[in-house]
Amino acid sequence: MRVTHLSTYHLFGGAAVAATRLHQALQKHGQVESTMLVGTSNRQEKHRPAPNVQYLASNLLSEQLAFGRFVAERLYFLPYERDRSVRFQFSPAVFGAGLTFHDAIMQADILHLHWINFGFLSIDGLRSLVDLGKPIVWTLHDQWAFTGGCHYSRGCDHFLTHCRSCPYLKKPGERDLSYRVFEQKTKLFDKPAIHFTPPSHWLANEGLRSTLLRNFPFQVIPYAIDQDAFRPIERTAANDHFELPKDNRPRLLFGSANVTDSRKGFRYFAEALTLLHQQQPDLQPEILVFGKGRSYLFDELPYPVRHLGILTTEEEVVAAYNAADVMVVPSLEDNLPNTVIESLACGTPVVGFRTGGIPEMIDHRQNGYLAKVGSAQELADGLAFILMHTQPDALRQNARQSAEARFSEDVVAGQYVELYTKLKSEMVKE
Numbered sequence: 001m002r003v004t005h006l007s008t009y010h011l012f013g014g015a016a017v018a019a020t021r022l023h024q025a026l027q028k029h030g031q032v033e034s035t036m037l038v039g040t041s042n043r044q045e046k047h048r049p050a051p052n053v054q055y056l057a058s059n060l061l062s063e064q065l066a067f068g069r070f071v072a073e074r075l076y077f078l079p080y081e082r083d084r085s086v087r088f089q090f091s092p093a094v095f096g097a098g099l100t101f102h103d104a105i106m107q108a109d110i111l112h113l114h115w116i117n118f119g120f121l122s123i124d125g126l127r128s129l130v131d132l133g134k135p136i137v138w139t140l141h142d143q144w145a146f147t148g149g150c151h152y153s154r155g156c157d158h159f160l161t162h163c164r165s166c167p168y169l170k171k172p173g174e175r176d177l178s179y180r181v182f183e184q185k186t187k188l189f190d191k192p193a194i195h196f197t198p199p200s201h202w203l204a205n206e207g208l209r210s211t212l213l214r215n216f217p218f219q220v221i222p223y224a225i226d227q228d229a230f231r232p233i234e235r236t237a238a239n240d241h242f243e244l245p246k247d248n249r250p251r252l253l254f255g256s257a258n259v260t261d262s263r264k265g266f267r268y269f270a271e272a273l274t275l276l277h278q279q280q281p282d283l284q285p286e287i288l289v290f291g292k293g294r295s296y297l298f299d300e301l302p303y304p305v306r307h308l309g310i311l312t313t314e315e316e317v318v319a320a321y322n323a324a325d326v327m328v329v330p331s332l333e334d335n336l337p338n339t340v341i342e343s344l345a346c347g348t349p350v351v352g353f354r355t356g357g358i359p360e361m362i363d364h365r366q367n368g369y370l371a372k373v374g375s376a377q378e379l380a381d382g383l384a385f386i387l388m389h390t391q392p393d394a395l396r397q398n399a400r401q402s403a404e405a406r407f408s409e410d411v412v413a414g415q416y417v418e419l420y421t422k423l424k425s426e427m428v429k430e
Contacts, residue, residue, distance in 0.1 A: 002109045003035070004112065005019055005034065005112045006113050006114060006116055007036060008117060010055075014257065014337065016038075018114070018141065019139070020036065022223070023053070025224040025409035025412055025413040029409070036050075037056060038053060039066060039097065069097065071119075073093075077091075077092055081170060083170075089152070090149045090151070091118065093121070093126075097125065098128070100128045109135070110424065112138075115142070123181070136194045137423070141199075142335060143206060143207075145185075146207050146210035147159045147182075148179060148181045148182035150166065154333065159182075160209055162211060164179045165178075195217045195419065196213065196218045197220070198220055198335070200336040202357045203357065222406055225342065225409070227408060227409070230341075230342050231400075234322075239323050242308060251285060251323055251324045251325055253288045253328065254288070255290040257292060262332075273287070276384060277303070280387075283388070285387065286305075321343050322348065327339065331353060331355065332373065335356055336360070336361065344368075349369070349386050349396065353373045353379070354370045363402060368386070368395075
């Protein structure tokens with residue numbers, strides 16, 4: 001049985017990483033022939049070819065075309081955007097590649113969609129894939145499939161009825177861009193021909209509440225992670241990787257693809273650190289940060305900050321988690337963050353807000369701490385709970401065991417193989 005995964009990127013961004021990890025897990029599982037068809041890549045990926053990964057942008061001309069579609073998509077949205085902060089938070093999906101006759105599509109028994117925006121697939125392109133009549137699985141990595149264009153609704157509930165008056169737009173109205181995109185998706189989803197597999201119950205519930213997808217089949221299947229790669233290592237080895245001092249100073253870790261993304265909540269982490277400093281003056285942690293960008297708040301923190309930059313290898317990422325006593329994930333809205341999965345697999349407890357899929361990953365006071373969304377005080381309480389815990393080794397062991405039980409490659413790949421087999425069998429009967 002041949003499965004083709006479609007993803008805008010291969011290793012850039014959390015959704016792409018999750019898609020690639022599933023592809024690798026299926027290859028190890030061995031019951032399906034898994035292929036990835038990727039819209040674009042960066043130079044690093046090209047010099048590290050991966051098994052059964054095909055790049056749509058494989059030469060100079062196709063790279064220019066892919067970049068042109070990305071630019072066209074952004075330019076199309078530019079007159080509508082509220083301000084620069086939302087520029088990449090809304091996808092009208094007007095421009096995309098034609099994939100219907102690509103070998104990886106034609107030879108597939110199952111098409112598996114992941115994050116396909118930024119000029120990879122348009123809404124019309126999605127319709128063309130549906131019209132092929134092949135079974136389609138779509139792993140939702142955010143809310144885009146059932147909204148009028150936004151990737152996260154940020155509290156707006158218009159997708160429950162019909163998107164309109166969109167808060168992402170400069171001139172929201174009853175028949176604005178979100179309304180028109182929603183209308184296009186209504187035609188795309190006129191029959192339940194897609195099986196959705198969100199990785200969290202939170203995202204599944206959002207999809208099932210939506211007007212567009214409420215009649216579609218859903219099955220929650222979490223992300224997979226290679227737990228031989230992401231594992232606990234000696235703290236001294238982790239410290240040496242970043243030339244950290246050989247001392248007993250506690251370390252807190254924050255990481256994001258973009259540190260300045262307001263949805264990732266660094267502002268609340270900064271407020272929590274100020275409260276922690278006031279309420280627990282004996283604690284003097286060092287703050288480790290990885291990811292793109294540098295927040296202006298770094299200079300206002302009461303503790304020293306060490307910016308690790310963008311971590312490009314698994315070895316670096318594993319070392320960062322193992323160098324920390326706690327991972328902090330103060331996201332205001334999130335699906336099933338890879339950072340939480342990676343941290344738990346490395347045996348590092350996690351403190352985060354009780355939002356999205358995060359409560360499905362953190363067992364309160366067992367492998368981490370859950371705080372009320374937006375409460376810097378509860379976030380500070382969680383940090384103090386971890387740093388002052390009388391049995392830190394038990395917390396770390398709980399973290400690792402929870403990752404093994406929920407996110408192992410074999411467990412996740414097995415669930416997908418079972419689903420693929422069922423969908424193919426149903427297709428044959430028809």
